[in-house]
Amino acid sequence: MRLFHSPGSPYARIARMAVIELGLENRVAIMEATLRDPASILLPYNPVGRVPALVLDDDTAITETTPVLLMLDSLVAPERRLLPGPDAPRALAAYGRVLGMLDGIAVWNRELRRPEHERSPGVIALETSRAARIADDLEQAVAAGGYAAQDAGFLALVSVFGYCERRHTTFAWRRDRPALAGLFDAAQARPSVARTVPPAGMGSAAPPVRG
């Protein structure tokens, strides 16, 4: 099977880290696709045109991060799985919270990449405060021992803040959030993290805000 990704995509990075964490590298070929490109190699499989997309051997294309993780998890023994189930509501909530944060950051970043006269100050203000609110919550959660297990919530957290470090540098997320920054920094040594660091750039050129 093939996992389509783009090196800068924080969603696809979660899936790429999962492939490594689950020991599936010999079963899942990693394919780089261009985005928003009518000639993209992804489009014949996935009309949505977004990554991650996991294309099975019969060409069934599974899109969206969570279904992709579900499929990858199905390939390993239950005790190794990354996605929490309904029997672990706190871990499920932790994963959902970080995914929600990523959605907001993606909207914020997209807005900042527009020409200045096309940007919506209202959207930017909303997403700045949403990101700050969630990051403050995550700081408390991490300080209380959350996100310690290397599950989907942990991978999503690493991907969100990795994106902020490299591609959305306007968000000064580390400021006053030492527990979160500590967890993120410690995670960098994991092979799944170190091998999937996104390229720098393409983020906004706006001055940093604490957010």
Ligand SMILES: N[C@@H](CCC(=O)N[C@@H](CS)C(=O)NCC(=O)O)C(=O)O
């Ligand atoms: N809800 C999707 C979001 C995926 C997504 O937005 N991927 C972006 C890259 S970060 C993409 O492929 N964008 C291309 C496009 O919008 O055409 C998920 O959970 O995977």
